[in-house]
Amino acid sequence: MLATSPNIDEIKKIIKEYNPFDRPCFVKQEDVWNKNFPDVFSINAHVSDAVFDAISQIREKKRNTIGITITAERGLGKSHVISRIRRCLQSDGTAFFIYMSEYGNLDHIKREFLHTLSQSLRRVGSQGVTQWQEFATALLNEVYQKNFNPRRLVSEEIPSKIGKLISHNKKPIDFINYLLAKVLESKPNLADEPYLVQAILWTLYTPYAPFAYNWLAGRSISQAHADAMGLPSLDSGDEDTAALSSARKILNLIGEYKTVVICFDELDGTAINQSGMLQSMVVASLAKDISNDFHRGVILTALYPLTFKDEIKTMPNAEAVTDRIAEKVIDLKPLDSDSVVALVSTWLEDFYKEKGIIPPSPVYPFEESKLRQIGLEKPIIRKVLQWCKDNITEEPPV
Numbered sequence: 001m002l003a004t005s006p007n008i009d010e011i012k013k014i015i016k017e018y019n020p021f022d023r024p025c026f027v028k029q030e031d032v033w034n035k036n037f038p039d040v041f042s043i044n045a046h047v048s049d050a051v052f053d054a055i056s057q058i059r060e061k062k063r064n065t066i067g068i069t070i071t072a073e074r075g076l077g078k079s080h081v082i083s084r085i086r087r088c089l090q091s092d093g094t095a096f097f098i099y100m101s102e103y104g105n106l107d108h109i110k111r112e113f114l115h116t117l118s119q120s121l122r123r124v125g126s127q128g129v130t131q132w133q134e135f136a137t138a139l140l141n142e143v144y145q146k147n148f149n150p151r152r153l154v155s156e157e158i159p160s161k162i163g164k165l166i167s168h169n170k171k172p173i174d175f176i177n178y179l180l181a182k183v184l185e186s187k188p189n190l191a192d193e194p195y196l197v198q199a200i201l202w203t204l205y206t207p208y209a210p211f212a213y214n215w216l217a218g219r220s221i222s223q224a225h226a227d228a229m230g231l232p233s234l235d236s237g238d239e240d241t242a243a244l245s246s247a248r249k250i251l252n253l254i255g256e257y258k259t260v261v262i263c264f265d266e267l268d269g270t271a272i273n274q275s276g277m278l279q280s281m282v283v284a285s286l287a288k289d290i291s292n293d294f295h296r297g298v299i300l301t302a303l304y305p306l307t308f309k310d311e312i313k314t315m316p317n318a319e320a321v322t323d324r325i326a327e328k329v330i331d332l333k334p335l336d337s338d339s340v341v342a343l344v345s346t347w348l349e350d351f352y353k354e355k356g357i358i359p360p361s362p363v364y365p366f367e368e369s370k371l372r373q374i375g376l377e378k379p380i381i382r383k384v385l386q387w388c389k390d391n392i393t394e395e396p397p398v
Contacts, residue, residue: 011357015365020351021389029101032083032265033123038346039084043339043381044332047081051261052088054298054328055095058259065294067287067325070302072332075382078302081332082263085300089261093126095297096135096258101265106273106282111218113286114243117250118217129154132203132213138257139200140179143186158204172208173230176201193249195231200253202229216250218243248293255296262290267303280311284321291324301325337375340384344371347388365392 031037041048047070054066072078086097098120104112118132125131129150137150148157162172180198184190190197202212211225220234234242254260264287269279277285280303287299303312308329315321335343345362352359363371366388374384 014355016393019389019392020347021385021392032079032086032099035087037080038350039080040342040346042342044077044081047330047332048085050328050330051085051298051300055259058296065291065297067291067299067327069326069329071305071308071329073304075380076332077381078332082265082302090126096131096254096260098262103279103283106271106279108240109282109286110240110244114247115217117247118213122213127151135254135257136200136204139183143183154204162205172205173228196249199231218246252295260297261300262297263300265302267301268307278311280307281315284312284325287325288321299325334378334380335375335384337372340371340375341368343384344388
């Protein structure tokens with residue numbers, strides 16, 4: 001849509017009909033994965049810069065793992081920053097991103113994490129396919145010394161190969177077993193995990209990929225699909241121990257190819273497990289356990305300052321936990337005048353671009369002087385967006 005310069009009355013009418021700030025001011029889990037909120041990179045850039053710097057150190061083999069804890073009061077924008085990190089990683093492909101903010105049954109947190117790990121890897125990565133499929137392609141590229149394009153591999157090459165086999169009365173598993181044999185021959189260190197590798201290879205074949213994802217998440221699949229894919233039934237013994245073991249194997253296998261950023265958000269819940277541990281303590285303990293055998297990645301946690309001070313740092317093994325997840329503790333900062341102007345103009349820029357309008361000023365219908373005055377109060381993002389929502393339909397200045 002070509003931008004135009006309508007008269008002030010027309011802009012007023014559009015603003016009254018479509019208030020660009022009339023949407024929730026908080027970030028939900030799905031918002032972290034999708035670009036639902038305009039982002040101002042200059043706001044709390046020190047946080048995202050610290051994460052990107054940690055990834056660089058790991059890629060350059062200066063470090064293996066780094067634990068970063070973000071502390072922020074409600075509404076300061078920590079989930080906005082986390083969403084920014086996720087989008088940047090999806091754009092440049094420097095790391096896989098795992099995100100957990102819903103914890104379900106705290107007494108089975110390890111199973112919950114394995115499921116979240118698999119679900120996060122089902123999200124589209126930097127190459128237009130799922131992160132699982134990116135990883136499977138990287139594995140084959142190393143084995144075959146090729147440069148397969150993952151999108152073409154998934155949409156054309158694998159279906160074509162399997163289609164030819166089926167036309168000769170062969171089964172899809174015959175091709176996957178062939179690939180598996182090549183991988184294990186090239187990488188004998190994976191010989192102890194043939195089914196894990198096999199399930200990862202199945203993600204490349206779209207008709208069976210959903211069942212592979214579920215199996216990798218520790219979830220049962222039908223016996224018919226398990227037989228067709230050559231995958232064993234899941235162990236019904238100590239599922240929590242098995243889940244953590246599987247998660248570690250997946251993370252370390254992926255870590256041979258790419259850095260992994262694991263983000264634990266929303267630790268500040270009131271739930272407790274059967275042992276009386278608060279949600280923050282359960283999740284922090286899980287993060288520590290993962291870190292103990294995590295070979296290449298960043299563990300990122302986000303919580304309120306008081307949660308960190310009064311809950312995490314008072315745990316019986318607090319030092320062991322903080323050494324692993326809070327090597328760096330970074331506080332989010334409230335907005336200043338420049339940040340308020342940048343925030344409002346960015347939200348309005350997207351709105352005006354969508355409507356094909358060239359406004360009289362980047363912050364119209366607000367006055368920049370008023371926004372700067374609000375910035376002197378060092379407000380939180382949520383408060384500024386709420387103020388804009390409530391005041392945008394006031395009579396704008398001409």
